[in-house]
Each structure stands twice: as structure tokens, then as C-alpha cells.
Amino acid sequence: MWNRDTRLQVKDKSRSLIHATVTNASGVEWELVCVYGDANHTRNPQIWRQILRIIAKGTPVCVIGDFNAIADESEKVCGDPILNKNSRDFKEFLFEGELIDMGFKGPAFTWTNKRSASEAIHERLDRVVATVGWLQMHSQTYVNNLPRIQSDHGAIMLRLDGRKEKKRRFRMES
Template sequence: MDQAVSNCNGKIWIFWNNDIDCAILEEDEQQVTCSTRHAEIQEQFIITFVYAKCKEYLRRPLWDRLLHQASGNNKPWCSVGDYNVITCIEEKLGGVPYNMKKSLEFIAVIEACGLIDLGFSGQKFTWTNQRGIQHRIWKRLDRAMANDEWLEKMPRITITHLPCRVDHCPLRWK
């Protein structure tokens, strides 16, 4: 990798090579939004990299940033990362039953932003609490979502959940 940048608290790192022109549009504790162009494509793409806070009320500034990014944006846009919330009860295994009220704000933001989950191949869950088998919890906290303009330009993009090495599974774009 030829270039790198991190957000203000060092929890999000972005690396890219010289084939990509990347300009940081904004960043804060939970997201970095970049304008990118690949040397071969020349189309401008917007990508938001996310590492959301664990507590619901602390994620609200992130939801506001995503809504702001979506408003008036007609460029291809993708948002990818750890949102620390699930969108349906099937995205959790183990522990106490999930209260879907915890997800309603996130689901509303996804819809208001016009984002579509890109789906995935590989294992179903992207995070585990790593406790013993009797107390283990699995969730799909990591995802990639894109707007219609992104899907028109990159209709064959795929996301693969790679094997977990620590508590989260990396996502591979292709």
C-alpha cells in the first residue's frame, strides 16, 4: 500500500495504492468519508468507512452523518464497516432474545439514505463475544451497503465474510 490515513481516534484506518486517488471529505470518531477515483475508471465514488459506537445513543451522530451524506448526493456511494447493530433477529445467535427496538433507528437510516445491503458469501455472522460455548453470542455487525448509483456502476461487486481471527470477521470486496 502506498497511502494511509486514520480517523481522529485511530480506530478506522484506510490504505490504498497509487492507482486510486483518495481525498478525505470528512471524518470523526465513527466514520471516514472519502471521494475516490481509480486510474482506469475515472468515475468519482464516495465511500464511508464505519466503526460505530457500541451504545445506541452514541451512534446517533453517525446516523446524522450518513443522512447528511445521502442528502443531495447523486454520486455512487457505499458505506461499509462495523455498525454495531443488526437489522433482523436472524442476524443474532445465542444469548437472550434480541429486542428489535434497538435496530429501528438504524433500519430507518438505511431506508432514508436509499442504501441497499450488498449481501455476502461466507459465514453468516461477523462478530462473536468469544466466550465459552454455553455463553457464546454471534451477530452480523459488519456489512456493506450502497446506493442505486453505486449499483449501476458496480453491479457485480461481491462481499465475502472471511474467517474470524479475533472477534470480528474481515470483509473482502471483489
């Protein structure tokens, strides 16, 4: 969003969602939804319904953030099995919204409970999903999962232009 030719207008915000309309220099619009899923999972079905209402309007949609849900057993290492209501609801939400997971480059797991090796749990809670219409508009897009530094979550970066970040040379000042 750091581009003078791109406008972002926040349409709605809550504890769990920020919904914005993005307009590019050509006047083409799409919807951006930033999500923070409920860590206790009780409000997630309500959050998914709210996103599905945005998708139902027919505008291309991209959803990014911490869903606090995993869709597949390969997205979790250790801890309780994932075959629970939250995972089923999340997979149903993705299916009903016809949302496509954009995949990622970088670390596979975006969250850890930060415990010692024998009690450590790692999960892929953070991701980017989009409608087919949005993916057709942004064919050069990719997602980069960044390493966890101090938080229990690693940041995710969505690149719309497909260009990789240039490494800047480190120089000491005199």
C-alpha cells in the first residue's frame, strides 16, 4: 500500500476484522480483509460469516492475517490432534467462499507456543487467501512468511508486483 497510485479506504473495522476497498491507478477496485481469528475459537464462525458476506458482493477479495485456525494436519506439529470443530469450520469457510490459499515462501509454521522442545507446538495460523477474481488480477503475487523474531507469530508479507526485495548493502558510517 506504499504507492501514491493506490488508494485504501477503510469501510469497516472491529476487534477481529479490518475491511477496506483498494483502488489502483486505473480505477480497478478490490476488497482487502485483514483478519484476527479468535484464539478461543468461539467467535470464528461469526468472523467467517462476515467475510463470506463481503465475498458475496462479487468484488475480488483478498483476506490476510491470523486466522487462528489450521486447515490440514500438515499445518501443525505436536500438541492435540487438529480434527476439531474449529478446523472443520475453517475448511468449510474456505470451501464456501471459494477461497484459494496462496501458499508461501519461507518458514512453514507462523506460530509457536514458545515452549521447550518436548512441549513445543508449531502451527500455520497466518496466511493469505483470495478469490479467483483477485488472483486473476494479481497473477504476479506471492506471500513470504518471515521468521519469528520476538513474537510467537512470524509476520507475513504479501507482494503484489512479484518482484523480490533487493538486498541493500550494509555500510558503516564514518
